[in-house]
Structures are given as C-alpha cells and as structure tokens.
Amino acid sequence: MITLDLIGIGSGNPDHVTAQAAKAMDRADLILVPLKGEDKADLAGLRYRIIESCVTNPATHVQGFDLPVRDPATPDYLARVSDWHDAIALAWEAAIRPHLRPEVPLKVALLVWGDPSLYDSSLRIAERLAKRLPLTLRVTPGITAxxxxxxxxxxxxxxxxxxxxxxxxxxxxxxxxxxxxxxxxxxxxxxxxxxxxxxxxxxxxxxxxxxxxxxxxxxxxxxxxxxxxxxxxxxxxxxxxxxxxxxxxxxxxxxx
Missing domain, CATH: 3.30.950.10 (Tetrapyrrole methylase, C-terminal domain)
Incomplete structure (x- = not known):
C-alpha cells in the first residue's frame, strides 16, 4: 500500500539533483521534510526550494515534521544512535498515517543529503518503519559529498x-x-x-x-x-x- 522513495539530492547544490531524482519527487503523493530547529532552518529551506523547482504535480503534498534529537544521557554511542533511529521511524509513521486511505496506494518521498547509501541512516530507519507499515522501498542515488x-x-x-x-x-x-x-x-x-x-x-x-x-x-x-x-x-x-x-x-x- 505504501511506496517509500529515498531520494539522494546531492550535497547542497540544487544543480546536483539528477533528472531521475526530480522524476521521483514529481510522482510522490507526499514529500516529508525534516525540521531540525531554527538553527538549521536553512537546511529545510533548501529542501523546499529543491521541491519547488522539481515538482510540477499539483497533487503532491509537502509536509514538514519535527525531527527527534539524540538523547545525550545515553552513554553508549551505538545505543544512543539506535534509540534515535527508533524515534525517527516513529516520527515518519506519525507523519504518514493521516494520509493513508483503505485500498488507496500512497507514494511517500524523503529527500536525503548526498546518497542514501553513504553514512546516512535513512535505509536503516526505513527497515524499522517496514516492521510497522506495509511498504515497498525504492532508492534514487545522489551525488555524494x-x-x-x-x-x-x-x-x-x-x-x-x-x-x-x-x-x-x-x-x-x-x-x-x-x-x-x-x-x-x-x-x-x-x-x-x-x-x-x-x-x-x-x-x-x-x-x-x-x-x-x-x-x-x-x-x-x-x-x-x-x-x-x-x-x-x-x-x-x-x-x-x-x-x-x-x-x-x-x-x-x-x-x-
């Protein structure tokens, strides 16, 4: 019922967005944009500008969501990151569920800095989400840092x-x-x-x-x-x- 597109968008230059990435954005029903607080608001702003330049589909809905932060109280680094990934998966789920309709497929997209395969956790978070929601995962590669x-x-x-x-x-x-x-x-x-x-x-x-x-x-x-x-x-x-x-x-x- 859900297709999740992880779309590599390069390291920050809108010209690095590939034609394949632009097409993946344009076919999405829902594009989720992580919000990391006021000090990193320009990162969300860049994502919004990329979406605006690539998406022509009037049915595409763009939605921001608050990105959880890592708990500094957890002393073990890997445990701290694992807990953080769990929290992000729940945030993705909370953002997606209101858009689900019975028997209606939903195409969701997330824009990933660089490429989803290189020191990015989106694929691991998607694995967690797949345990909670029925989804098919697709990856669009991007220019790496x-x-x-x-x-x-x-x-x-x-x-x-x-x-x-x-x-x-x-x-x-x-x-x-x-x-x-x-x-x-x-x-x-x-x-x-x-x-x-x-x-x-x-x-x-x-x-x-x-x-x-x-x-x-x-x-x-x-x-x-x-x-x-x-x-x-x-x-x-x-x-x-x-x-x-x-x-x-x-x-x-x-x-x-």
Missing part, C-alpha cells in the same frame, strides 16, 4: 591503482590512520580529528558546505593548514549555526 569534494578541489579520489578508506572522525580519533590505505576520506567529524595524527607527509583537502553557495575550501600540507581549517570551521559554524564538512587526506607511501 565525496564526489563533490573531489570535484571542488579538482583531484582524483584514489592514488594510481590504490585503495581508499572512507571512515569517520570518531574512528580516526580512536584507532588512528587506517591500515592498508594511503588515502582516507573522513566524514562526520565533530572537528579536528586530524589533529590526532603526526602530520608529517600528509596532505589534506578540506571542504565545508561543499556544493552550496557558502562553500569553503582549504588544502595543503596538514602541518601547514590544520590551524587554518580549525579556525575557519569554528567561524563558519558560529556564522551559520551548523556546519557540514568533509576532508580527504593522502600520505606519502611508506618506503619499502
């Missing part, structure tokens, strides 16, 4: 024939540089995880608000630009009330 970062800096993602490790700021802090790779992409960094590394021989390509009008880019030897990145990041977060950033680091291969 990694692609946008490499394009903005005009660099290749990988070294010649070499592997790449994609991980988080938390993991970098806890375990250091991942073994077996000289290129590392860091997402979900609360700020400055690269400061835990010996910067010798490491270059960094950092970006905030990649793809958006507010885009900020810094690159160079980590030893030379680390402080600049931290200062820029702090100022940008204070100015906007939020920040989304990502960086790629490459180190000189170890000598045999």
């Amino acid at each position: 990694i692609q946008a970062l490499c394009a903005a800096h005009a660099i290749p993602l990988n070294g010649l024939g070499a592997p790449v490790t994609i991980t988080t700021g938390r993991a970098l802090r806890e375990t250091g540089w991942p073994a077996g790779s000289d290129t590392v992409v860091i997402l979900l960094d609360a700020g400055g995880a690269f400061g835990t590394l010996d910067p010798t021989g490491i270059s960094i390509w950092w970006g905030a608000y990649v793809g958006m009008e507010e885009e900020i880019l810094i690159s160079g030897p980590l030893a030379e630009v680390a402080s600049q990145i931290l200062e820029t990041r702090s100022s940008a977060r204070a100015a906007h009330g939020w920040i989304m950033d990502i960086y790629l680091m490459r180190r000189e291969p170890a000598l045999p």
Whole structure:
C-alpha cells in the first residue's frame, strides 16, 4: 500500500539533483521534510526550494515534521544512535498515517543529503518503519559529498591503482590512520580529528558546505593548514549555526 522513495539530492547544490531524482519527487503523493530547529532552518529551506523547482504535480503534498534529537544521557554511542533511529521511524509513521486511505496506494518521498547509501541512516530507519507499515522501498542515488569534494578541489579520489578508506572522525580519533590505505576520506567529524595524527607527509583537502553557495575550501600540507581549517570551521559554524564538512587526506607511501 505504501511506496517509500529515498531520494539522494546531492550535497547542497540544487544543480546536483539528477533528472531521475526530480522524476521521483514529481510522482510522490507526499514529500516529508525534516525540521531540525531554527538553527538549521536553512537546511529545510533548501529542501523546499529543491521541491519547488522539481515538482510540477499539483497533487503532491509537502509536509514538514519535527525531527527527534539524540538523547545525550545515553552513554553508549551505538545505543544512543539506535534509540534515535527508533524515534525517527516513529516520527515518519506519525507523519504518514493521516494520509493513508483503505485500498488507496500512497507514494511517500524523503529527500536525503548526498546518497542514501553513504553514512546516512535513512535505509536503516526505513527497515524499522517496514516492521510497522506495509511498504515497498525504492532508492534514487545522489551525488555524494565525496564526489563533490573531489570535484571542488579538482583531484582524483584514489592514488594510481590504490585503495581508499572512507571512515569517520570518531574512528580516526580512536584507532588512528587506517591500515592498508594511503588515502582516507573522513566524514562526520565533530572537528579536528586530524589533529590526532603526526602530520608529517600528509596532505589534506578540506571542504565545508561543499556544493552550496557558502562553500569553503582549504588544502595543503596538514602541518601547514590544520590551524587554518580549525579556525575557519569554528567561524563558519558560529556564522551559520551548523556546519557540514568533509576532508580527504593522502600520505606519502611508506618506503619499502
């Protein structure tokens, strides 16, 4: 009875929305927009502008809903995130149920930053929702922040024939540089995880608000630009009330 479309919309540039994504939005009966509070209202605003530019179907209903926040009182990180996902699934259900009609199919869409497969929880939340409502899941891929970062800096993602490790700021802090790779992409960094590394021989390509009008880019030897990145990041977060950033680091291969 319910089709749920998770639609990747890129990293913030409306021009990154694919033709496939635009068609997926236009066929929806209901598009849900998460509201994250006044300090992140411009994120919801960007979603609304993308919807306005892509949707021509007059029957499509657009509805905002309050996104639950993680409970900081839960000490275990994974448990805290799992509880949060449970709460979001319930919020999705509460937003969808008033639109259900007996024997009438309902097409629901959610716009996902970047791509639903890359460090995004929408697919896991959809699994929870599927236990509560009968639904078919469809995914429309989007341009990832990694692609946008490499394009903005005009660099290749990988070294010649070499592997790449994609991980988080938390993991970098806890375990250091991942073994077996000289290129590392860091997402979900609360700020400055690269400061835990010996910067010798490491270059960094950092970006905030990649793809958006507010885009900020810094690159160079980590030893030379680390402080600049931290200062820029702090100022940008204070100015906007939020920040989304990502960086790629490459180190000189170890000598045999």
